[in-house]
Amino acid sequence: MYKSFDEIKAAIANKETSCVALVENYLARIEEKKHLNVWNEVYADEAIAQAKKVDEKIASGTAGRLAGMVVGLKDVIAYKDHGLQASSKILDKYVSPFSATATERLLDEDAIIIGRQSCDEFAMGSSNENSAFGVVKNNIDETRVPGGSSGASAVAVSDNHCLVSLGSDTGGSVRQPAAFTGTVGLKPTYSRISRWGLIAYASSFDTIGIISHNVPDAALVLEIIAGQDEQDATVSQQPVPAYSTSVSDKPKEKLRIAYIKETVESEHLNKDISEKTFNKIKALKAEGHTVEGIEFPLLDYLLPTYYILTTAEASTNLERFDGVRYGYRTDQPKDLEALYKKSRSEGFGDEVKRRIMLGTFVLSASYYDAYFSKAQKVRRLIKETTEKILSEYDFILMPTTSTPSFKIGEYGENNLLELYLGDLYTVHASLAGLPAISIPNGEDKDGLTIGLQIMANRFEEEKMLAFSNYLSELD
Numbered sequence: 001m002y003k004s005f006d007e008i009k010a011a012i013a014n015k016e017t018s019c020v021a022l023v024e025n026y027l028a029r030i031e032e033k034k035h036l037n038v039w040n041e042v043y044a045d046e047a048i049a050q051a052k053k054v055d056e057k058i059a060s061g062t063a064g065r066l067a068g069m070v071v072g073l074k075d076v077i078a079y080k081d082h083g084l085q086a087s088s089k090i091l092d093k094y095v096s097p098f099s100a101t102a103t104e105r106l107l108d109e110d111a112i113i114i115g116r117q118s119c120d121e122f123a124m125g126s127s128n129e130n131s132a133f134g135v136v137k138n139n140i141d142e143t144r145v146p147g148g149s150s151g152a153s154a155v156a157v158s159d160n161h162c163l164v165s166l167g168s169d170t171g172g173s174v175r176q177p178a179a180f181t182g183t184v185g186l187k188p189t190y191s192r193i194s195r196w197g198l199i200a201y202a203s204s205f206d207t208i209g210i211i212s213h214n215v216p217d218a219a220l221v222l223e224i225i226a227g228q229d230e231q232d233a234t235v236s237q238q239p240v241p242a243y244s245t246s247v248s249d250k251p252k253e254k255l256r257i258a259y260i261k262e263t264v265e266s267e268h269l270n271k272d273i274s275e276k277t278f279n280k281i282k283a284l285k286a287e288g289h290t291v292e293g294i295e296f297p298l299l300d301y302l303l304p305t306y307y308i309l310t311t312a313e314a315s316t317n318l319e320r321f322d323g324v325r326y327g328y329r330t331d332q333p334k335d336l337e338a339l340y341k342k343s344r345s346e347g348f349g350d351e352v353k354r355r356i357m358l359g360t361f362v363l364s365a366s367y368y369d370a371y372f373s374k375a376q377k378v379r380r381l382i383k384e385t386t387e388k389i390l391s392e393y394d395f396i397l398m399p400t401t402s403t404p405s406f407k408i409g410e411y412g413e414n415n416l417l418e419l420y421l422g423d424l425y426t427v428h429a430s431l432a433g434l435p436a437i438s439i440p441n442g443e444d445k446d447g448l449t450i451g452l453q454i455m456a457n458r459f460e461e462e463k464m465l466a467f468s469n470y471l472s473e474l475d
């Protein structure tokens with residue numbers, strides 16, 4: 001199986017393969033690995049038909065830049081006339097009447113979309129165990145979770161069901177599954193990619209993200225899907241650099257890199273992860289770069305701030321699923337109120353209901369100031385403090401997660417808080433709206449993959465991607 005888009009392009013050019021052959025191979029792999037439960041729906045016939053068209057375009061020299069790239073979409077990204085349901089029963093049988101801007105831009109460049117992938121319901125979760133379609137298994141160890149919420153999207157890449165996946169990242173949902181499956185997970189700056197056609201979880205945090213085998217593939221996809229969009233007023237007007245070209249640049253000067261002491265030196269950090277992180281730090285120092293441990297006094301506030309603000313935003317965003325306008329509707333309610341109540345109680349899973357309730361609580365008149373307003377202020381402090389660090393350093397480096405993938409069923413009602421605590425390292429960039437990427441950083445003693453996270457200042461994806469690519473090759 002091909003592990004990079006460059007290899008695929010070369011193989012197509014040499015007539016070693018074709019788009020049709022590629023799609024057939026992926027479909028066979030999907031069938032063989034059905035038990036991992038990655039796909040909510042596979043568009044088999046359609047993908048082959050599309051592949052034929054792209055092969056013709058290649059033959060006539062009119063193909064787009066992504067000809068030969070087979071992509072999977074997390075089930076929160078719209079594709080016109082295709083099912084879309086955020087892995088929730090409440091969107092049962094819903095078909096999207098339009099495509100996300102990101103989807104359209106991929107198709108315009110002749111990418112082939114092979115299906116939609118499972119995720120935690122409405123992208124809420126860190127394990128891909130909360131899906132109306134059932135638990136997703138990690139291909140590296142099938143007794144373990146792939147991470148979440150874009151767990152299936154990460155397995156799809158790691159296990160060769162497609163070359164690239166588009167996921168979404170609100171607090172780590174692309175980066176943490178990437179770490180758990182040995183793939184690259186890129187979360188761009190907030191507002192870099194249009195959110196048009198992305199089902200909202202927490203709108204001031206949500207970004208579309210990219211999962212791939214390597215940094216250059218992520219750079220190319222970002223270059224194609226990022227940028228201005230009439231459909232999304234929050235998207236940045238900043239021009240999109242040629243990420244796919246600059247990604248192979250080596251650092252021109254010595255860099256200054258910070259790591260937050262408490263994250264990397266914490267005694268709670270898994271020993272193998274700590275060792276691998278320090279190995280990279282040593283390698284960077286050996287190359288003449290400055291790497292320094294710094295304090296980040298707001299560390300304890302990251303998780304509470306994230307969970308207050310995201311649940312608040314989720315509770316308002318999910319109000320629209322009322323059993324009337326879309327998807328699932330309860331049978332024979334006794335009156336209108338019962339229609340709303342029963343449709344929502346039956347349609348949403350437990351985790352989503354928990355977050356709607358938490359969010360409603362922090363937004364309620366008596367607690368608004370104590371929780372929501374305060375959390376917004378703390379978010380600003382987090383953002384300013386982090387940007388200040390990034391005005392003195394080029395990057396902040398840390399592990400993506402504090403443990404490798406955990407066992408399916410390890411976290412339940414009784415220790416949910418521990419699961420939330422696992423998001424500590426990824427929510428930082430999301431709160432600050434900054435770009436961050438997780439790259440593979442070896443394995444622990446049991447062969448479970450480890451991720452290394454690099455965070456950069458706003459709109460510094462270009463620099464971050466080139467550095468990550470350089471760092472991937474540094475031992």
Ligand code: GLN
Binds near residue numbers: 126
């Ligand atoms: N695990 C985090 C949460 O449950 C992140 C989710 C995400 O990024 N979509 O909120």
